[in-house]
Every structure is written in C-alpha cells, then in structure tokens.
Amino acid sequence: MNDASPQTRIQKRNMGVILDAALEVFSAHGFRGATLDQIAGAAGLSKPNLLYYFPSKEAIHIALLSGLMDTWLAPLRRLDPEGDPVEEIVAYVLGKLEMARDYPRESRLFANEIVQGAPRILDQIEGPLKALVDEKAEVIAGWGDAGHIAPVDPHHLIFSIWATTQHYADFDAQVRGILRPEGDAHFADAAKFLETMYRRMLTRP
Amino acid sequence: MNDASPQTRIQKRNMGVILDAALEVFSAHGFRGATLDQIAGAAGLSKPNLLYYFPSKEAIHIALLSGLMDTWLAPLRRLDPEGDPVEEIVAYVLGKLEMARDYPRESRLFANEIVQGAPRILDQIEGPLKALVDEKAEVIAGWGDAGHIAPVDPHHLIFSIWATTQHYADFDAQVRGILRPEGDAHFADAAKFLETMYRRMLTRP
C-alpha cells in the first residue's frame, strides 16, 4: 500500500478501523506484547488484509504514534502567553487530566513506548516535543521573572503536570486497586486535589 | 527446582544472578518483550539451566516482583506518625526520588507491569500495598485535622508523590530527550523543585 497514493473512502475507513484496533491492542499490551492476530480480530479483518493496508506491524505502530502526537500535545499548545498565568497553568493541568480520563488508551500507548526507551519516537521527542516544551517553558519563566507566579523551574513544572495527570491513566490498575471499593470518583477527587495543589504552589512567595 | 528445599551456596548465588539478569531484561522490555535467551545471556547461563532454577518464565517474573515489593515500599513504611509532619512528607518525597535515581530498573519493572493492567501483581496491590497506603493516609489525614499541615486528600497526595518521583525513572528517555543537551543534573534540579513544591503545598497560607 502506497502511503502517498490517493485513497478511496473504503481505504480511509479501513485505515481508521485498523488504527483504532491497533490503539486498543498496543496500549494494553505494548508493541511486543501485541499480535497481528489480536489487531486483525479487533478490526474485523483478516491478518493478510491488515498487511495489505500497512506493510508491517511496526508501520502500524509508527503511524499510530505519529498521528496521535499532535492531539496529545494540543493542551500544552493552548497555553496562552497573554492569559492570566495561574489560570492558564491550572487550565492546562485540568485539561491534561481530562485527557487522561477520556483518552487513557492514548496515554498508555505513549507510556508503554517511553518506559521501554522510546525506540520508535525518540526523534519526535527530541524534535517537535522538545521545541514546544522549551517554548512554553520560556513563557512560564517569563511569568516567574515578572512576579506573576511564584518562581519555579518551568521544565520540572511541566514534567510534574504530565506525571500527576497521566498517572491516573497509565497506572489506573494501581489507583483502582488502592481506592477500592469506593472509587469511581477518582477523577473528580483528583481534579480537586491537583487544582488546589498547583494554586498553592504558584501563588506563594 | 523445589522452592521449599534448602539451597546450597551455589544455588543461592545462581538464583541471585538470574534475578538480577531478569530485572535488567524485564525492566527494559516488559514481560512479553523479554526472552529467556536474553535473560540467560545476561546471567551467563544456558537457557535450560535457567529453567532448572525456575520452572517457567512467568515464575521468574513473579519471584522478581514479589521479592522487590518490600524494598520498594520501604520509604513509605518509614513515614513516622511521631515525626514533624511537613518534614516527614518532604523526606518521603526525597527518599522516593533517590530510589528513582538509584534503582530505575526496579521502577520500570513495576511501571511495565502496572501499565498493562498489573495482571501478575493485582493481588499484592489490593492486599499489602493498599493496607500500607490506607494506614499512612490515615496518619496524613490526622495531621491535616490537627492543623499541622494544610488540608489535602491523603491518597491523592501519595499518588502525586509516586507520580512525580517515579516519572524520572520510568520516563527517563523523555526527560533526557527534552532536557538535552544540558541535563545530567536532572535529579538535583528535580529534588529542588519537588521539595519547594511540596513545602508550599503543605504549609498553611
């Protein structure tokens, strides 16, 4: 299948179905743990038919990661240098937490990949991702210098936001196991906790 | 190999060598991504010899996880109800960060397992881990009620500490990719950031 060729509606639809099935399987079992049989089954296609649309298992995985990277970074991209500093950061935290709640598969897909050394997306991390993070870190540093927020290391602030929000998607099994049997209000409680936490952190001398 | 049988020095030594090799391989590739060939190679043993000491690949993995669970929880266990509340929690944060720095393989071993739904340690999560967390959460809640720290949801506080500290081990590839080329002082900077962050959060306004 030639990636650059024009696609029929059926082709586009099947590619979409395959990528959704692949997201389901790769996010649950990792690259090595996922099998083409599982993906084909989830997509409702035969294994050879899968490989008519993508040349290899790795090609599916790479297409998935590349396609989702933009969506995944959207919340950070929305951080507005002209907005109110504390409110912008709190909105980013809550937006990221909502993504962990609504798109846990995407979060786990990246988690699986990065924990194992990010072999297939190191380029994108060191390229576009680093560029975006550096840009926004600059903005946050400016807010600190201007005294609009308490001084913080901007890069580590961003890491802490990723860590605390994605934790609820990536380590869901652990969170549920510990909050059991109460918890299905995990995310509401987490939102309250994180908002309070980051407000205190950013509004102090 | 009978687990209950008395062991010679050679047996004990080889079991230790195997478990260390298994930690290396499982933490880097996950359960499914790891092969007995890799583990045998890292241990300097033949594959059949590996399986003389452990009955199966899964048995090695389970032995690893069970054996490390205690070590892994030691910092939380040290949280002293009689100590100074803010200092106890800050010490826990910094202790956990040191573990991420000094034992990243252990951190990634658990991360790999939990991201994929914790199929082999759900029992330990819902049992001993939950018990310990609930116990310490009680202590922290008491500190909040007594006004020794600002009020926080204790469970989510603990989750945030796990997330922010283990992040530097589990997502090391991403952290390095973004902090590049500067960073080898990641951990020193992270320690400063996290100490400041948790002090601000726990100290009453």
Added chain:
DNA sequence: GTCTATAAGGTGATAGAC
C-alpha cells in the same frame, strides 16, 4: 547441575486464487 538437541506452538509476513 549443566549441557546439546529438539519438540511444540506461536507469530510476522508472503503467495496465489478469486
């Protein structure tokens, strides 16, 4: 206790009919 050899089954990918 440790080795070589090999069984048994799974997995990614291809060939070729339709």
Added chain:
DNA sequence: GTCTATCACCTTATAGAC
C-alpha cells in the same frame, strides 16, 4: 481488495546424555 494456505522464524519448554 479479500481470502485460504503456508512459509520461515522465534520462543518456551522438555528429553536425555554427561
């Protein structure tokens, strides 16, 4: 475009000599 059949390889695990 989609299928059945199949290949070639890898991986876990066992058998049996030493």
